[in-house]
Amino acid sequence: EVQLVESGGVVVQPGGSLRLSCAASGFNFDDYTMHWVRQAPGKGLEWVSLISWDGGSAYYTDSVKGRFTISRDNSKSSLYLQMNSLRPEDTAFYYCTKDSRGYSGQYYMDVWGKGTTVTVSS
Amino acid sequence: EIVLTQSPATLSLSPGERATLSCRASQTVSSYFAWYQQKPGQAPRLLIYDASHRATGIPARFSGSGSGTDFTLTISSLEPEDFAVYYCQHRDNWPITFGQGTRLEIK
Numbered sequence: 380e381v382q383l384v385e386s387g388g389v390v391v392q393p394g395g396s397l398r399l400s401c402a403a404s405g406f407n408f409d410d411y412t413m414h415w416v417r418q419a420p421g422k423g424l425e426w427v428s429l430i431s432w433d434g435g436s437a438y439y440t441d442s443v444k445g446r447f448t449i450s451r452d453n454s455k456s457s458l459y460l461q462m463n464s465l466r467p468e469d470t471a472f473y474y475c476t477k478d479s480r481g482y483s484g485q486y487y488m489d490v491w492g493k494g495t496t497v498t499v500s501s
Numbered sequence: 502e503i504v505l506t507q508s509p510a511t512l513s514l515s516p517g518e519r520a521t522l523s524c525r526a527s528q529t530v531s532s533y534f535a536w537y538q539q540k541p542g543q544a545p546r547l548l549i550y551d552a553s554h555r556a557t558g559i560p561a562r563f564s565g566s567g568s569g570t571d572f573t574l575t576i577s578s579l580e581p582e583d584f585a586v587y588y589c590q591h592r593d594n595w596p597i598t599f600g601q602g603t604r605l606e607i608k
Binding site for chain 1: 535588590595596601
């Protein structure tokens, strides 16, 4: 069974840092581009970042550029999101997602984890 | 950034009826377009990709159409499990963006 399990979500103060992790199983992790997508409470979906299958390319939405860093460890089938200089508006449910096509990527998301909650508040 | 505007915000229909959901892009996105379904307390599910291709396991009552700036998701005959929030998404350039969602509710 293809599965993504996120962890690391907590309550953190503004300006703080946090690292989210995502453990993948049931597919060849190192064949796929991976994404992070977030959803603020009661709001819609916001794409955050993606990383290519080999970690060689990464893209971010403008609001997190320079603050968030996506990375992966293919030997551990794991995806990460390092979040620095956190702001209240980063409060959201964070989903780890798998791209719908291997290698070059298709930039749609066909497998989603259950998500982890990040709350930025003093 | 390409802005996706979904309409209507809420659609009230009965089981068995036909649902038509729209999404308009602020600039041309070719056919690099997807639709997702999200039920309360669940992660989204990919329904349609490349504007008109059904994802694996998606029932035939779901169909997508459109190109350029105007896209449509059609559910031919609503089943009780189809009442949910639907999001559109483009992948034409950076950043990837989603629409704000259409809530499909039971009338």
